Amino acid sequence: MGYFTEYQRAIEQPEVFWADQASHLPWFVPPATVLSNDDNGIERWFSDGEMNTCYMALDHHVAQGRGGQTALIYDSPVTDTQQTWTYAELTDAVATFAGALSARGVGKGDRVVIYMPMVPEALIAMLAVARLGAIHSVVFGGFAAHELALRIDDARPKLVISASCGIEIDKVVAYKPLLDDALKQAEYKPQGCIILQRPQCEAALVPGRDEDWQQAVAGASSVDCVAVNATDPLYILYTSGTTGKPKGVVRDNGGHAVALHYSMSAIYNMAPGDVFWAASDVGWVVGHSYIVYGPLLAGCTTVLYEGKPIKTPDAGAFWRVASEHKVKALFAAPTAFRAIKKSDPDGKLIGQYDLSNLETIFMAGERLDPPTYEWTVEKTGKPVVDHWWQTETGWAICANLTGIENLAVKPGSATVPVPGFNVQILDPQGQPLPAGQQGAIAIQRPLPPGCLPTIWGCHDRFVNGYLREYPGFYSSGDGGYKDEDGYVFVMGRTDDVINVAGHRLSTGEMEAVVAAHPAIAECAVIGVHDDLKGQVPIGLVVLKDGVSIDNGTLHNDLVQMIRHDIGPIACFKQAVTVERLPKTRSGKILRNTLRQIAASQPYTVPSTIDDPASLTEITAVMEQHQMIQAEAC
Ligand code: COA
Ligand code: AMP
Numbered sequence: 001m002g003y004f005t006e007y008q009r010a011i012e013q014p015e016v017f018w019a020d021q022a023s024h025l026p027w028f029v030p031p032a033t034v035l036s037n038d039d040n041g042i043e044r045w046f047s048d049g050e051m052n053t054c055y056m057a058l059d060h061h062v063a064q065g066r067g068g069q070t071a072l073i074y075d076s077p078v079t080d081t082q083q084t085w086t087y088a089e090l091t092d093a094v095a096t097f098a099g100a101l102s103a104r105g106v107g108k109g110d111r112v113v114i115y116m117p118m119v120p121e122a123l124i125a126m127l128a129v130a131r132l133g134a135i136h137s138v139v140f141g142g143f144a145a146h147e148l149a150l151r152i153d154d155a156r157p158k159l160v161i162s163a164s165c166g167i168e169i170d171k172v173v174a175y176k177p178l179l180d181d182a183l184k185q186a187e188y189k190p191q192g193c194i195i196l197q198r199p200q201c202e203a204a205l206v207p208g209r210d211e212d213w214q215q216a217v218a219g220a221s222s223v224d225c226v227a228v229n230a231t232d233p234l235y236i237l238y239t240s241g242t243t244g245k246p247k248g249v250v251r252d253n254g255g256h257a258v259a260l261h262y263s264m265s266a267i268y269n270m271a272p273g274d275v276f277w278a279a280s281d282v283g284w285v286v287g288h289s290y291i292v293y294g295p296l297l298a299g300c301t302t303v304l305y306e307g308k309p310i311k312t313p314d315a316g317a318f319w320r321v322a323s324e325h326k327v328k329a330l331f332a333a334p335t336a337f338r339a340i341k342k343s344d345p346d347g348k349l350i351g352q353y354d355l356s357n358l359e360t361i362f363m364a365g366e367r368l369d370p371p372t373y374e375w376t377v378e379k380t381g382k383p384v385v386d387h388w389w390q391t392e393t394g395w396a397i398c399a400n401l402t403g404i405e406n407l408a409v410k411p412g413s414a415t416v417p418v419p420g421f422n423v424q425i426l427d428p429q430g431q432p433l434p435a436g437q438q439g440a441i442a443i444q445r446p447l448p449p450g451c452l453p454t455i456w457g458c459h460d461r462f463v464n465g466y467l468r469e470y471p472g473f474y475s476s477g478d479g480g481y482k483d484e485d486g487y488v489f490v491m492g493r494t495d496d497v498i499n500v501a502g503h504r505l506s507t508g509e510m511e512a513v514v515a516a517h518p519a520i521a522e523c524a525v526i527g528v529h530d531d532l533k534g535q536v537p538i539g540l541v542v543l544k545d546g547v548s549i550d551n552g553t554l555h556n557d558l559v560q561m562i563r564h565d566i567g568p569i570a571c572f573k574q575a576v577t578v579e580r581l582p583k584t585r586s587g588k589i590l591r592n593t594l595r596q597i598a599a600s601q602p603y604t605v606p607s608t609i610d611d612p613a614s615l616t617e618i619t620a621v622m623e624q625h626q627m628i629q630a631e632a633c
Pocket of ligand 2: 285363365366368386390392414476477490492502504
């Protein structure tokens with residue numbers, strides 16, 4: 001069956017289509033109801049099915065006689081370590097750690113925060129929480145204490161699982177002081193912490209609160225999988241929105257398992273036993289879906305890589321890992337390939353490795369710019385698939401579905417909507433726009449399985465942030481267009497979210513930090529183009545009347561404040577003092593216009609502007625500081 005037939009079937013007969021996909025998975029009680037509405041009026045999948053995601057990802061494969069197959073390869077150039085786990089070994093490790101959690105009172109519906117680097121124990125902890133029917137919330141290691149505290153307060157976890165340190169190239173980043181600080185800042189106090197001690201940096205444990213991972217496991221006995229309802233939450237993953245408070249995207253168990261299982265064959269063309277490598281981090285949605293759950297649900301081997309695309313030790317790192325572990329599909333962010341291209345422009349290191357097993361390179365997380373696409377195709381000789389998705393959806397909304405039909409590639413496009421996603425381009429009144437015209441990218445409801453049904457603890461935020469703008473649709477927050485062949489071109493966010501090296505960040509959150517500086521009256525933080533990271537944030541700040549502070553001091557203060565409150569991954573490195581910011585007559589800063597100026601996009605001077613000269617002034621300042629993209633692309 002070709003792509004178009006499959007797509008039509010999923011849109012015209014969603015219940016038949018998804019019931020068929022669900023039947024490929026081992027349920028404890030198969031769902032009789034495929035699609036129904038929950039108490040909030042939100043469409044839910046498989047509401048009366050009973051299952052356990054950890055069972056589907058691990059125990060089931062062992063039960064099928066495939067316990068001896070490699071489930072996990074840990075490749076860590078930063079610690080010079082390689083380890084493998086078979087499905088049987090990983091199941092044992094997870095069942096035992098689940099026993100340790102259970103002995104500490106963790107049960108169905110409890111939350112557990114995981115703040116860990118890219119070590120196998122992070123994956124073991126996630127699966128162990130899932131095994132108990134509890135809910136994990138993984139916090140990316142590059143976030144600072146304040147961000148961790150916000151998530152602890154929102155998720156209210158019974159336990160926190162962490163490690164003594166992470167390793168960033170050759171720098172040891174102590175995690176434990178950040179955790180201690182976060183627990184001090186958080187109003188909610190978890191019952192305790194389990195800490196993995198790494199030899200690179202032993203952490204001091206707080207008596208009565210912290211326990212050593214090895215000791216916790218030593219006394220534990222393994223436990224079985226707890227049956228949950230398909231609509232019970234598997235995890236909460238916080239992502240940046242337009243306000244200072246991150247949003248807890250909720251993922252259910254059943255729809256998630258069905259969607260990811262389908263995606264592994266339909267999008268990535270993977271079969272049981274194939275090796276899949278997502279070079280991301282378990283702290284991001286790509287890591288959740290395609291380092292942990294997707295490959296294991298599909299009975300593949302997954303690679304957990306603790307390293308970077310460059311400098312660990314060189315720009316040949318990706319090719320070494322792909323070659324050594326016989327990777328069939330490699331998935332990473334475009335920024336990683338831009339880094340490799342910068343370091344090895346002629347792709348000389350590629351030729352040193354046997355990449356005969358590598359079939360396809362997948363990219364997502366930010367727009368894949370045509371030069372990076374072309375370089376990767378030319379130098380590797382492999383097909384490159386750009387696919388578009390979000391934390392909220394958990395899997396790709398648009399892709400070239402290599403397991404169904406390889407469509408012709410159009411550089412700059414994420415190709416076509418994935419079966420189940422009815423993607424429409426809408427004008428501000430919610431009317432569909434014709435081919436070639438840019439508008440808001442929206443998805444007609446029902447969303448397919450796997451997508452968020454709510455925001456943790458705040459359903460109104462889900463309704464107001466995603467469903468209210470265009471009734472009957474989910475608003476993606478991205479803008480773009482479809483061409484006459486139905487190919488989707490995603491051009492960028494239409495809100496205050498920016499993408500720095502494939503990491504999603506909120507400029508609103510950064511503004512809240514910058515505005516707290518005693519010398520600053522007001523500020524705007526916007527994303528500007530960066531050749532390597534795609535975008536980086538810059539601050540435009542107005543000083544309070546009568547305040548005098550030298551530029552260097554102010555700049556250093558702000559950089560340190562963002563690093564301290566949000567984390568180093570924000571890459572906030574430039575702040576410029578301006579006389580005033582362009583505003584409407586009612587005092588609202590024209591952030592959208594500032595974004596358009598920075599992106600060299602044409603803009604109309606808003607009729608509500610207070611003083612049009614302020615725009616000319618700010619454009620001159622931004623030009624002087626090279627904050628304007630050379631040409632729009
Ligand atoms: N824990 C602690 N600190 C972290 C971290 C983590 N998990 N990840 C990043 N950081 C820190 C880095 O050490 C660095 O700190 P510094 O400013 O003190 O040097 C800062 O955050 C920025 O890191 P990074 O974004 O990695 O920038 P870089 O310049 O060191 O490396 C790239 C550039 C392109 C190589 C890197 O950004 C990269 O590999 N990007 C791919 C991202 C990705 O896979 N995203 C997944 C989305 S699908
Ligand atoms: P995250 O939730 O961190 O996965 O970030 C999601 C956002 O990243 C999307 O809303 C897009 O703005 C951007 N994004 C992800 N993948 C792509 C892609 N293939 N093309 C363009 N933008 C992308």
